[in-house]
Amino acid sequence: MNPKDFIAEHVQNLPRSGIRDFFAIVSEMPQAISLGIGEPDFITPWKIREASIFALEKGKTSYTDNRGLLSLRKEISTYVSSFFGPDYDPQSEILVTVGVSEAIDIALRAILNPGDKVLYHEPCYVSYAPSVSLAFGEAIPVGTIPEQSFSLDPEAFEKAWQPGCKVLLLNFPTNPTGGTADKQKLERLAKFAVEKDLIVISDEIYAELTYEGEHFSIVDLPGMKDRTILLHGFSKGFAMTGFRVGFACGPDWLIEAMMKIHQYCMMCAPILSQEAAIEALRHGVDDVKRMREQYQKRRDFIVRRFNQMGLSCHLPRGSFYAFPSVHSLGLNEVDFCHRLLREYEVAVVPGTAFGPHGKNHVRASFSTSYDKLVDATDRIEKFVESVQAEKEDASAAV
Amino acid sequence: MSDLLKILQETADPDSSKLAKILGLAVEDVEKQLHELKENGSLLGWVPLLHPSKSPSDSVRAVIEVKISPEREGGFDRLAHRISKFDEVEACHLMSGAYDLMVIVQGKNLHAVASFVSERLSTIEGVLSTATHFLLRSYKEHGHLLAKDGEAYEKPPVSA
Numbered sequence: 001m002n003p004k005d006f007i008a009e010h011v012q013n014l015p016r017s018g019i020r021d022f023f024a025i026v027s028e029m030p031q032a033i034s035l036g037i038g039e040p041d042f043i044t045p046w047k048i049r050e051a052s053i054f055a056l057e058k059g060k061t062s063y064t065d066n067r068g069l070l071s072l073r074k075e076i077s078t079y080v081s082s083f084f085g086p087d088y089d090p091q092s093e094i095l096v097t098v099g100v101s102e103a104i105d106i107a108l109r110a111i112l113n114p115g116d117k118v119l120y121h122e123p124c125y126v127s128y129a130p131s132v133s134l135a136f137g138e139a140i141p142v143g144t145i146p147e148q149s150f151s152l153d154p155e156a157f158e159k160a161w162q163p164g165c166k167v168l169l170l171n172f173p174t175n176p177t178g179g180t181a182d183k184q185k186l187e188r189l190a191k192f193a194v195e196k197d198l199i200v201i202s203d204e205i206y207a208e209l210t211y212e213g214e215h216f217s218i219v220d221l222p223g224m225k226d227r228t229i230l231l232h233g234f235s236k237g238f239a240m241t242g243f244r245v246g247f248a249c250g251p252d253w254l255i256e257a258m259m260k261i262h263q264y265c266m267m268c269a270p271i272l273s274q275e276a277a278i279e280a281l282r283h284g285v286d287d288v289k290r291m292r293e294q295y296q297k298r299r300d301f302i303v304r305r306f307n308q309m310g311l312s313c314h315l316p317r318g319s320f321y322a323f324p325s326v327h328s329l330g331l332n333e334v335d336f337c338h339r340l341l342r343e344y345e346v347a348v349v350p351g352t353a354f355g356p357h358g359k360n361h362v363r364a365s366f367s368t369s370y371d372k373l374v375d376a377t378d379r380i381e382k383f384v385e386s387v388q389a390e391k392e393d394a395s396a397a398v
Numbered sequence: 399m400s401d402l403l404k405i406l407q408e409t410a411d412p413d414s415s416k417l418a419k420i421l422g423l424a425v426e427d428v429e430k431q432l433h434e435l436k437e438n439g440s441l442l443g444w445v446p447l448l449h450p451s452k453s454p455s456d457s458v459r460a461v462i463e464v465k466i467s468p469e470r471e472g473g474f475d476r477l478a479h480r481i482s483k484f485d486e487v488e489a490c491h492l493m494s495g496a497y498d499l500m501v502i503v504q505g506k507n508l509h510a511v512a513s514f515v516s517e518r519l520s521t522i523e524g525v526l527s528t529a530t531h532f533l534l535r536s537y538k539e540h541g542h543l544l545a546k547d548g549e550a551y552e553k554p555p556v557s558a
Contacts, residue, residue, distance in 0.1 A: 023556040036556035126558045
């Protein structure tokens with residue numbers, strides 16, 4: 001038996017995640033300080049955990065409506081209306097999913113015919129290109145650049161467009177760059193989406209973690225609600241990664257199409273997580289603000305330290321990642337990460353784990369305590385000095 | 399609240415060189431700010447926070463509900479200040495509700511606390527009544543959970 005014959009070709013062709021490769025190495029070094037964590041360092045606020053425990057004690061262990069508990073969808077509708085702008089009907093325009101990851105998967109599978117093209121910006125979250133491939137679509141990455149702080153560049157999307165493009169996949173604030181999109185640029189992009197008749201899938205999971213100004217969603221622009229699926233969830237802002245609960249808001253015909261896939265592959269999001277999510281929306285918003293304030297101070301610290309040590313780092317306007325350039329050291333991002341881990345026991349993630357446009361950059365999460373951030377940045381500084389000294393020695397020898 | 403105080407509340411570490419790094423200031427500037435905060439009374443001082451069962455002391459603690467007569471000038475303040483001055487008193491708060499002052503007292507043993515209440519506190523003119531509750535076990539101190547496993551949980555070192 002040849003195992004290869006039994007694995008679908010499009011799955012065989014999926015590349016391994018660069019994150020997984022690096023995870024394997026870091027896992028063998030438990031003493032290392034990790035700035036590689038892609039989730040909040042805060043534990044879910046107790047009131048939210050307690051709501052889930054209470055639901056368990058009450059015997060809430062059943063399936064729910066495929067679309068999610070109506071009480072949760074009503075809370076989502078109220079929250080989305082106040083935070084993002086548009087009103088969605090809890091009965092027909094909201095679907096509760098197992099995290100935003102599932103929502104991206106089923107949205108793409110609901111929309112794409114084989115060969116349909118998806119425009120998305122890169123560097124980006126690791127699942128976008130594989131999710132497009134698994135839906136038999138073709139991924140068209142559009143680079144965002146450090147000179148523009150990796151923010152949205154509508155012109156680059158316009159240039160990258162080609163016949164067969166059907167979907168525009170956005171993620172602002174962005175993992176891993178912290179880039180954001182301002183209203184003016186989103187207006188231009190919205191116009192482009194209308195002109196080219198594109199569906200927009202907007203993953204706004206980091207929306208609450210916006211530090212400069214207020215988050216603005218493309219879905220709040222005139223005419224965009226009819227062609228946009230807004231994806232959001234509880235993992236990042238509410239520190240609920242392990243609960244695996246997110247949601248999609250969109251036109252009823254798109255939500256219904258996603259529902260068809262969701263009901264067969266997932267049934268519903270876990271009821272205990274849905275109960276926790278209700279509590280999060282009812283009473284957890286102040287906790288989100290508290291955590292955001294702390295992330296912002298840590299962001300200011302780590303960005304300043306990277307720039308002080310000569311690693312050029314733009315100010316991430318959202319998310320909890322800094323994305324400094326290591327180009328000045330003459331090391332590529334993978335060598336930088338491996339040497340830093342081996343020699344100074346600090347883990348950061350190579351930018352290319354998030355796509356080729358992340359070359360010469362590394363992702364460092366500031367979702368960690370000050371003690372660790374201070375220690376980690378001191379070690380990185382020593383590493384940078386040692387590499388610079390090597391470079392000087394090498395040039396002197398020549 | 400100043401940035402320095404916010405960071406101090408989070409890190410609980412008065413190491414001025416570390417604070418200088420976090421705030422992007424010179425060490426001297428941080429030390430100057432710390433000095434000013436102490437001078438103006440914003441920063442009262444530092445207390446090591448001990449786990450009661452891991453560093454058992456010979457003392458006992460009690461919460462005492464105290465009813466007092468308010469005075470025509472000064473209300474409850476004069477008596478509250480007077481009670482607060484006893485070394486045995488760890489904390490003293492004016493309360494709303496069924497009693498006036500909540501006084502937290504520490505003593506060598508039960509007998510010492512009882513003596514303090516009956517001989518010192520109750521005998522002050524203006525103190526109408528006291529109700530003493532001894533602390534049996536603590537579960538949380540100044541925001542720190544005291545259960546053995548606490549809230550420690552290792553997250554995966556690298557994730558997307």
